[in-house]
Amino acid sequence: MKNIIIYYPFTVAANPKSGSAIRPVEMIKAFEAYAKKNDLELHIISGTSTERRQQWNKLVEEKKYEQTLFCYSENQTIPLWLTDPGHIPKDWKIDKDVFQTLKKHHVPIGVFYRDVYWKFDELYSLKGLKKFIMQTIYKKEEKFYGKYMHTIFLPSDAMGKYVNINTAKMALPPGGRFTEIKTNSNAIGKPFKGIYVGGINNDDYGLPTLVESFALLNKDGIKGELVIVCREDEYTELSDSDKEKLAKPYIDLKHVSGAELQQVYTEVDFAFIPRKRSIYNDFAVPIKLVEYLTAGLPIIATNCSAQEDFILSGPYGVITEDDAASLVQGMQDIQPHFETYKRNIEQSFLQQHAWNERAEQAAQALIGGQQ
Numbered sequence: 001m002k003n004i005i006i007y008y009p010f011t012v013a014a015n016p017k018s019g020s021a022i023r024p025v026e027m028i029k030a031f032e033a034y035a036k037k038n039d040l041e042l043h044i045i046s047g048t049s050t051e052r053r054q055q056w057n058k059l060v061e062e063k064k065y066e067q068t069l070f071c072y073s074e075n076q077t078i079p080l081w082l083t084d085p086g087h088i089p090k091d092w093k094i095d096k097d098v099f100q101t102l103k104k105h106h107v108p109i110g111v112f113y114r115d116v117y118w119k120f121d122e123l124y125s126l127k128g129l130k131k132f133i134m135q136t137i138y139k140k141e142e143k144f145y146g147k148y149m150h151t152i153f154l155p156s157d158a159m160g161k162y163v164n165i166n167t168a169k170m171a172l173p174p175g176g177r178f179t180e181i182k183t184n185s186n187a188i189g190k191p192f193k194g195i196y197v198g199g200i201n202n203d204d205y206g207l208p209t210l211v212e213s214f215a216l217l218n219k220d221g222i223k224g225e226l227v228i229v230c231r232e233d234e235y236t237e238l239s240d241s242d243k244e245k246l247a248k249p250y251i252d253l254k255h256v257s258g259a260e261l262q263q264v265y266t267e268v269d270f271a272f273i274p275r276k277r278s279i280y281n282d283f284a285v286p287i288k289l290v291e292y293l294t295a296g297l298p299i300i301a302t303n304c305s306a307q308e309d310f311i312l313s314g315p316y317g318v319i320t321e322d323d324a325a326s327l328v329q330g331m332q333d334i335q336p337h338f339e340t341y342k343r344n345i346e347q348s349f350l351q352q353h354a355w356n357e358r359a360e361q362a363a364q365a366l367i368g369g370q371q
Helices: 019-037 049-061 094-104 128-148 157-162 207-217 232-237 241-247 258-265 281-283 286-294 305-312 324-333 338-351 357-367
Strands: 003-007 043-044 070-075 109-112 153-154 170-172 192-197 224-229 251-254 268-271 299-302 317-320
Touching: 003 019, 019 043, 019 070, 019 109, 043 049, 043 317, 043 357, 049 094, 070 094, 070 357, 094 109, 094 128, 094 241, 109 357, 128 241, 128 338, 153 157, 153 357, 157 170, 170 357, 192 258, 192 286, 207 224, 207 241, 224 258, 251 299, 268 286, 281 305, 286 299, 286 305, 286 338, 299 305, 338 357
Parallel strands: 003 043, 003 070, 070 109, 109 153, 153 170, 192 224, 192 268, 224 251, 268 299, 299 317
Antiparallel strands: none
8 A cells, every 4th residue: 555654853742832843743634634535554753763763664574665655754953863862862874774765765755844043143052162063963964855855845935045955945834723713703802902922031022022012002092902922931030120011901911822822812803923023034934823823813923024925825914014113003004904814814724724735735746646
């Protein structure tokens, strides 16, 4: 029976919370649906290098690779050889053995190449010799993928010029959970209510600018309210002055996740992604973007290129500059088109951007229409 292989050189999170942990789980579900639809077996190889060796040896014994249509893989934010506990590989040859064998049998392999933060001095915190060694390993990983990969999948097209891998590249941004999007028919509230979910300890995420924009909006009376959802430990670590900035009658701070967060989404009008514009943020596609859209929420986002392209493809919301006055303008601009954005989300978002569609797109890139 023909099959496809998912190869993850890491242990898949049992209860994923971050975007980088959610993606591998959702892509497994999407490829399970793809395999069922096309009457294929799905083989998943993941875990520590020792566990991957055991799983791979079983496939080799059964010669499953002779019937493999394609292999989908992902890397992490550390090189694939360092994903074992303690970052010390027990079996440093397993990844080469898998990819070499598959390529020898003409199996196209694609890898989702997650991040290039290590190429930016302002983002990569290591210094001196440690930094040099790690960047050398990252460059070795790029060459490794260049040798074996048919296609490099990226969060966005804009990231491509920073990836030094000489093979086909294709954007495969995060997707939405395949579910029925239930946007309520309510008109925008008065005062309206927006939501920000994410980090509060890094100005790059844009929360200080968003808080400033609400102070500007509400200087003559409350026209809008802001729900901020963050981790409790991040809030605890804030300075007293930063906590004071959040202690406003129009700001509601919550520490929720899962079903509780889904409930909060039903109580707000729209969502914010106020990231500061930078080279790195220009090619990043936050997982929160698709989470908001899956919840049926229009978005006000800053003009970082990749998220701007994604939102305007609907359109699913409003794009602003990354300053407080522009965000206020965005809150005003979204109101006359609010119901149109909600309708666009309901009608086209999952058709174009569900995780299941991402699996279809990856398969198309690797094998075209062949089965």
